[in-house]
Amino acid sequence: MIPSNAKPQRVLNILLLGEIHNFIPGMYRPYLAFYYKYFKELGHRVLSVCSLGDIRINGPCTYQQHILPYLKGFQPDLIIFGESYPFSQYFQYQSLRQSIRVPTVFISIDTLFRHREHARIGNYFDFVFISDRDFLGYFRQNCRSKTFCLPYACDPDVHRSQFANEITDLAFIGTAWSRPIYYQDRIQYLNEFQKLFHCDFHETTTEAEAVQIYSKAKIIFNFGPFNGVNARIFEAMSYGKLLLTNRTNSLKGYFEDLIHLVFYRDLPDAIRLTRFFLNHPLERRQIAARGQSQVWKKHTFYHRVVYLLLKVFGTTIYANNRGR
Structure with missing residues (x-):
């Protein structure tokens, strides 16, 4: 675009x-x-x-x-x-x-x-x-x-939802179980989510598969190691999905909590927020829409x-x- x-x-x-x-x-x-x-x-x-x-x-x-x-x-x-x-x-x-x-x-x-x-x-x-x-x-x-x-x-030509039917609670694509030494905390979150929600988690996909996975999701999850920034943050919001991510100062000035995305403090907080926004679709979609607008306008x-x-x-x- x-x-x-x-x-x-x-x-x-x-x-x-x-x-x-x-x-x-x-x-x-x-x-x-x-x-x-x-x-x-x-x-x-x-x-x-x-x-x-x-x-x-x-x-x-x-x-x-x-x-x-x-x-x-x-x-x-x-x-x-x-x-x-x-x-x-x-x-x-x-x-x-x-x-x-x-x-x-x-x-x-x-x-x-x-x-x-x-x-x-x-x-x-x-x-x-x-x-x-x-x-x-x-x-x-x-x-x-x-x-x-x-x-x-993000590239809005690529990172955009292909259809509106959201059938999974949480989606994530990225390295985790194949590198347990480096991603222990991320794996803990993903494992706990899978016990509680309808999840679609993958370590590797094709680009076309990623579009399908994210398009079907209500929430896209992110866990940045060392509270760092990764490409998933910008791509998730470009899909028009609610991004649930760990708090990082690196995003200060780019996005605001509960305006463009949702920050969690720890695992219990992430579970609590997931349940809340799954049960409140209007609030979830409003934040997702504002997040998409922000990345398309500036990122x-x-x-x-x-x-x-x-x-x-x-x-x-x-x-x-x-x-x-």
């Missing part, structure tokens, strides 16, 4: 380094794929470098030896390197800035779990964008580059693209977002 008045004031040549294609057809698309999509749909020229990209890389590579010879007249105005597997392991980013004279960006997607590693990587780029603002202080102390928070986002990948380019180039690249 792109505003009809979003016109590039300047068409950029963007070189995107990182995986944008699935290795298994139908599975969740890599996070960078959404940036690729929105840069292109907004009128910019984007060249992808990854295992299945416009320039294909399947082993260790440098910009000078393995990318530059294949640009074929494509002169980048901006180079973006995003965390992704396996390209992140292949690309030797340390010499990138020595080879070019255009802005370079590193997008740290899984900042919560990899902030130390990503702060080191960020030193080799002009700009760093992290997914969790709780780590801005850490990056500003340990990374010499300009660092900004670029939170997770789509369109908004992230605009913000990134504004910070890099110091000017508004697109027309004002009046069409939302």
Whole structure:
């Protein structure tokens, strides 16, 4: 969903380094794929470098030896390197800035779990964008580059309910039982919910299956490890479902409790709130609708693209977002 008045004031040549294609057809698309999509749909020229990209890389590579010879007249105005597997392991980013004279960006997607590693990587780029603002202080102390928070986002073209028949109480898709050491608390919540409610919980699904699972749910559950932020928060609200999630300061200023979503304190509180909102569908749907409106107005990948380019180039690249 792109505003009809979003016109590039300047068409950029963007070189995107990182995986944008699935290795298994139908599975969740890599996070960078959404940036690729929105840069292109907004009128910019984007060249992808990854295992299945416009320039294909399947082993260790440098910009000078393995990318530059294949640009074929494509002169980048901006180079973006995003965390992704396996390209992140292949690309030797340390010499990138020595080879070019255009802005370079590193997008740290899984900042919560990899902030130390990503702060080191960020030193080799002009700009760093992290997914969790709780780590801005850490990056500003340990990374010499300009660092900004670029939170997770939603794509309303993908993350939206396909039908109105809500037949399950709670839905959740994410890692849990396969990694019990890391997700003990999350597993406890999920196990208790399954004893009490009609649940639809999965660790892995295809993208199409995820749409079906979330579309059928009355409530989408989230448990962010270490009270961190994850993509599920923004995607759940985009589906127009009530999001029940643990409280985190990282969302302060983005969403308000009982206005856009519902925070729980602990397991008994989560159970209590689930029962209440299952028994009060009007209140549940009102919060869900406000949450969806909020993420569509302020937290789509369109908004992230605009913000990134504004910070890099110091000017508004697109027309004002009046069409939302």
